[in-house]
Amino acid sequence: MSDMDHRKAVDLHASERYFLGELSEGESEAFEAHFFECSECAEDVRTHAVLADNAKAVLGDRTFREAAPAQDKRGWLGAFGQFWGPLQAVPALAAIVFAALAGYQSLVLIPALRQPSIVSTLTLKPAARGEEPVYHAHKGDRFLPLRVEINTPQPVPEYHCELRADSGAVLFPMTAAAPPPGTPLTVLLPLAKLSAGHYTFVIDDLQKNEIEHYPFVLDK
C-alpha cells in the first residue's frame, strides 16, 4: 500500500474515484488511511456519503419530478437531408447558409450595430431562492446580457464560467478576469445560440471548484 498525502488525494480526485470504484485496491487502502487522518478529506468523504444516501432516498421518491423524455435527435437537419438526398443536401445547405449570412450582415447586423440601443440585463444574485429569474428576449435582441453578482469570501483573480443547458450541454466555457470588489461580472451571451428554456450559469475557480451557480429561465 503506497502512502497518500492530501495533495495526491486532491490531484487524484480520490474522493470521487473512491465512490465510483475507480481506485485500485492499493489506492483505496491508501485513501482510506489518509481520510481517517485528514479532516478535510474526511469531510469530503462524509459529504459524498450524505449526497449518495440522501440522493437515493430523494430519487426514489415518486413525488420527485422525473427527467424529461429524450427528444428526437434527428431534428430539422436530418429532415433536410432526407428531403434533398445526401449528395445534394450539403451544397444546397451551404448555398442557403451563405446567402442568408451575407443578407443578414449587410441588411440587418451592420446597420443595427451603427445605432445606439438600450438593453435590459438579467441580474443573477447568489442568494436567490424560490422562483428562477426570467429573461424575456425580444425580436431583434442579439445578446443575453447577464450581470452576475459574485459573493465569495476569498476573491480569486480569475473565474471559470460556463452556461449549462437543461439538456446537460455545456455552453460558452470561458475564463474571466474577476471584476473589482463590489462590481458584478457582466457577460454577453449570443442569443442566437440559445433556445428558450432553463439554464444555469456556473462560476468556478480555476481548479473547477464551484463558487456559485445561478439558475434562470430564458423566454424567447
Next chain:
Amino acid sequence: MERQSFDREYVRKLTEGDPEISRHFSEYFSELLQVKLRFRLRSPQLAEDARQETMLRVFSTLRKGSLEQPERLGAFVNSVCNNVIFETLRSHTRAAQMPENQPDPPDTRFDAESNLVTEQRKSHVRKVLESLPARDRQVLRMVFLEEKNREEVCSTMKIEGEYLRVLLHRAKSRLKTEMTKARLHL
C-alpha cells in the same frame, strides 16, 4: 460536523468518558467507518456489526492507555477497522463458501435507510438535484438509485468517466454550499 485534529487532551477526555468528547468521537468516526465498511463488506448488517466491534476495541484500547501517539488517533481507528474487516471476511469465508455461480450480492454502498439520511439533508439534496440539468439528474439516478456501475452509466449516457467524476464533484460542492448557507454541519 466540525473539523477535528486530535491531541493528548482530546484522548485523555475521551478515555475519562467526557460526554461531549465521547459524542463527538462516536459521530465523527462512525460515519467514516460506515463509509469504509460498506465499501469493503457490502452487506449493511455486516458493516454495522463491524462498526460496533471496531468502536468497542478502540475504546477498550484507549482505556488501557496504550495509544502512544494521540495525534494519530485516526490512523489507529483505521488500523483497528482493518483488523475487524479481515476477521469478518475470514469468519464468513469459513462459515459459508459461496457457490461459483452465485450472483453478485447487491451493491449496498448507498443506503436510503442509513442513518445519514435525515429530512433536512434530503431537502438540501433535493434542491441540489433540482438545480441540475435533467440529463445530469438522469446520470445520478443511474449511479445512486439504480446502482449501475460506472461503465454502464457512461456507455448508456454516452459520457466519459471524467464527466461523471466532475458531475459528482459538482453535486458535492453544491451540497456543501447549500449546507453552509443554511449554517448546517454535515
